[in-house]
Amino acid sequence: MxxxxxxxxxxxxxxxxxxxxxxxxxxxxxxxxxxxxxxxxxxxxxxxxxxxxxxxxxxxSDADRELYTQEFAFVKAITSISEKITKFHKGEERKTACNDLLKEIKVPNGCYLPCSPEAHVLDIDNTSGKPLQSAAKAPFLANFKVVRSGI
CATH class of the missing domain: 1.10.287 (Helix Hairpins)
Structure with a gap:
């Protein structure tokens, strides 16, 4: 119950x-x-x-559903980079691939990163992609230009 x-x-x-x-x-x-x-x-x-x-x-509502769809597609686009760059050799090749994939991402208005929902993403620094060390996965670091919303 x-x-x-x-x-x-x-x-x-x-x-x-x-x-x-x-x-x-x-x-x-x-x-x-x-x-x-x-x-x-x-x-x-x-x-x-x-x-x-x-x-x-x-x-x-229709507006809420649109924001949800944009937000979750944005997050999926970012997180899918890790899986995509595993196909490249570690080092400069993987870094270049990471930055190329970051360039493909369009930032919808009003989107945020789930780890920082108080900050709306304005843009992605598509030269900041830095693959990190991992034996099994390909995590990466990227810089985002944000504005704090103060929630």
């Missing part, structure tokens, strides 16, 4: 704040899966969290 109350509370919170809705969706999308790649569904949480996410998105 308490699970239903918690689900309704999460949905209510999401209706009160677009930013809270985004943060909740990001968190639930990650926790629906048992693995880091997002392939192995959690047998207990997947259906519950997926239902809550669907309910939140269905409740968006």
């Amino acid at each position: 308490w699970e239903l109350h918690l689900q309704e509370y999460v949905k209510t919170l999401a209706r009160r704040s677009q930013l809270a809705a985004h943060q909740l969706i990001l968190n639930m999308d990650v926790n629906k899966f048992k693995d880091k790649k997002g392939c192995l569904r959690d047998p207990v949480l997947y259906d519950i969290l997926d239902g809550i996410v669907s309910s939140i998105i269905e409740g968006f």
Whole structure:
């Protein structure tokens, strides 16, 4: 019974704040899966969290849905760079590929980075891509030009 109350509370919170809705969706999308790649569904949480996410998105106004779509496409474009640059040799080749991929990203108006939702991204320094050391993945560092919104 308490699970239903918690689900309704999460949905209510999401209706009160677009930013809270985004943060909740990001968190639930990650926790629906048992693995880091997002392939192995959690047998207990997947259906519950997926239902809550669907309910939140269905409740968006047209403007809220457009912002959600832009924001999540922007985040996906940035995070997908890591996977794409693994195909290149470490060093200058990977750095060049990273910067080339950063150049392809268009920054929609009003978007932010999930780690800093108080700062709206104005632009990406597409010469700042710096692949970091990792045995299995290809994390990278990039600089963003932001303006603080003061939330």
